[in-house]
Amino acid sequence: MKRRSATVFLIMIILTLIPRVFIYAEKSPDNKEKIEKAVNVFRKVLEHINEDFIEKPDDIEKCGYKIINGGMKLCPGDTHSYLVGPPEQRRVAEDFDGRFSGPGFEFNLKQTNDGRQFVIISTSTYAREAGFAIGDILVGISTAAPFSEPILFEGKLKNEATDLLRGNTGTEIAIIVKRDDVFKNIIIKRVVIEIETxxxxxxxxxxxxxxxxxxxxxxxxxxxxxxxxxxxxxxxxxxxxxxxxxxxxxxxxxxxxxxxxxxxxxxxxxxxxxxxxxxxxxxxxxxxxxxxxxxxxxxxxxxxxxxxxxxxxxxxxxxxxxxxxxxxxxxxxxxxxxxxxxxYNLPNGVGLxxxxxxxxxxxxxxxxxxxxxxxxxxxxxxxxxxxxxxxxxxxxxxxxxxxxxxxxxxxxx
Structure with missing residues (x-):
């Protein structure tokens, strides 16, 4: 009975989304596929809640409606269950595993003469040899050659800046830093960094x-x-x-x-x-x-x-x-x-x-x-x-x- 109820519930969600597919079909032909991916994620989330959450839901269908109405609050009375998107999931896994690939320095948001900016607070030997120094202000980053269109760090959250700096081992990035009012463009390869807890x-x-x-x-x-x-x-x-x-x-x-x-x-x-x-x-x-x-x-x-x-x-x-x-x-x-x-293995790179x-x-x-x-x-x-x-x-x-x-x-x- 519960399985049938959950199936009916998912069909209802899909039916409510179908008109949007027709409206935007000409402009965004891939919306239907994206909706199917989102529904697959939602189905997996409900299955895990139904089977594994600390308290068995009285009504999984109502639980689903509450998730829709409450945003990321997956379970009533529990503030520690949440979804993790693809970029954040990678970062969370790297932080816990103690390894990631990046330029080899740590940074934080600090107050400078030009306002709140990301400032390098520690450097590895590798980063120092590449030209970075403690106190450098992060200005921008280019993640693909010829490194001509940098993404500015201004206005970014720290998690967003972290995602830009991390990536696959051996890939090159160009980072613009400001030091003593002088801008420097440093090209560096991402290397494996061990996180010390x-x-x-x-x-x-x-x-x-x-x-x-x-x-x-x-x-x-x-x-x-x-x-x-x-x-x-x-x-x-x-x-x-x-x-x-x-x-x-x-x-x-x-x-x-x-x-x-x-x-x-x-x-x-x-x-x-x-x-x-x-x-x-x-x-x-x-x-x-x-x-x-x-x-x-x-x-x-x-x-x-x-x-x-x-x-x-x-x-x-x-x-x-x-x-x-x-x-x-x-x-x-x-x-x-x-x-x-x-x-960590939900569809579409989502974690729970x-x-x-x-x-x-x-x-x-x-x-x-x-x-x-x-x-x-x-x-x-x-x-x-x-x-x-x-x-x-x-x-x-x-x-x-x-x-x-x-x-x-x-x-x-």
Whole structure:
């Protein structure tokens, strides 16, 4: 009965679109094919919602009408399920996999004398050798020889600019930059770039290390292992050995669940089930870390920093470490306690993020969704000023408090 209802519903959609095909047939003869592609995508979305969404829809036909009326809100009461178009799908997959092809520099929107512009904030050796420098303003890009008609970056969103810069490995692009009021046209081939999800690690005190994780990507576990190992070997003699670690998860919006659990597995000897997933059937499914060398860094005392933008995977890690006794410094976290499956193979290059489960921490079944993780010590930084990328370390009172707490932990046996 449900299948018949869904079929009737799709036929109704097609019938409502047919008049438009006739009206525009002479001007756009390919509209009919595009409509069929769109209907195929819509059919697949409804099938996944009907079969996999965390709550089975009472009426898939009404659900379909709500999607049409509500735009990208695929499921009532759920803000984390959404469609991804072809360009964005490629970018999302690249970001999570930790690899993409591009010119080898990072950029951000910054305030300049000429207004808000995209400015290069870091460069690889490859990009520097090609002629790029930190502080260069991105003006335009040509993606095909003879590079005579550049696309201007002005007015573009960052995602749009990213899509222009990325592409197939080995393809040439010409990028116009402005430096000290002089324009330069630099031709460069796109090369494979490794995305580092650990963007900062260092010693902040003699016995105290610091690691900041931006998200949990495919390479995060390896990056974390490497960062801790390097911090431990900076001063290997016992008198200067690292005894505590500050883990900065601020603005970390999550990522791969397995990698998040693996970082916890490296930091804890706790053998209990860290996480339970509950889907449509209501049966708790235990989720373990499969990391090699469990508890490898369990001798380190851990302090975690979070803020209101810490979400999903970072909330899992912070919550598990809190249950393990680690102090949490900062603000209550975002409160995203759900898990999404990413269907990347929908027709026409479209992807679908669909909520299929909610997670609960430890055997106590601690809920995070809508609640977040409360800090042990609540402290809030000032807001960033216009054009400011990060706080000066002396003004980062969350970090300063974390250092203070960690130093006290080091003193205790």
């Amino acid at each position: 650990i963007f900062d690690f260092r010693k902040v005190r003699q016995h105290l290390g610091y690691i900041a994780i931006s998200e949990f990507g495919a390479n995060t576990t390896n990056e974390f292992n490497k960062a801790v190992s390097e911090l431990q070997t900076l001063d290997s003699e016992n008198s200067k050995k690292m005894k505590a670690l500050i883990l900065d998860l601020r603005n970390n919006r999550g990522g791969y669940l397995d990698n998040c659990l693996d970082v916890f597995g490296l930091l804890s000897n706790n053998s209990e089930v860290p996480l339970y997933l509950i889907g449509r059937n209501g049966i708790p499914e235990p989720k373990f870390s499969n990391v090699y060398n469990r508890g490898k860094y369990a001798d380190l005392k851990i302090v975690v920093i979070v803020n209101k933008e810490s979400a999903s995977g970072s909330e899992i890690l912070a919550g598990l470490l809190k249950e393990d006794g680690a102090p949490i410094i900062g603000e209550r976290t975002f409160g995203k306690g759900s898990v999404q499956i990413y269907y 993020h669909l909520t299929t489960q909610k997670y609960y921490l430890t055997k106590n079944m601690l809920a995070v969704d809508g609640k977040g993780i409360n800090p042990t010590i609540e402290i809030k930084n000032r807001e960033l000023k216009y054009g400011e990328e990060k706080l000066p370390e002396a003004e980062d009172i969350q970090l300063q408090k974390a250092i203070e707490v960690a130093e006290e932990l080091i003193k205790t046996k």
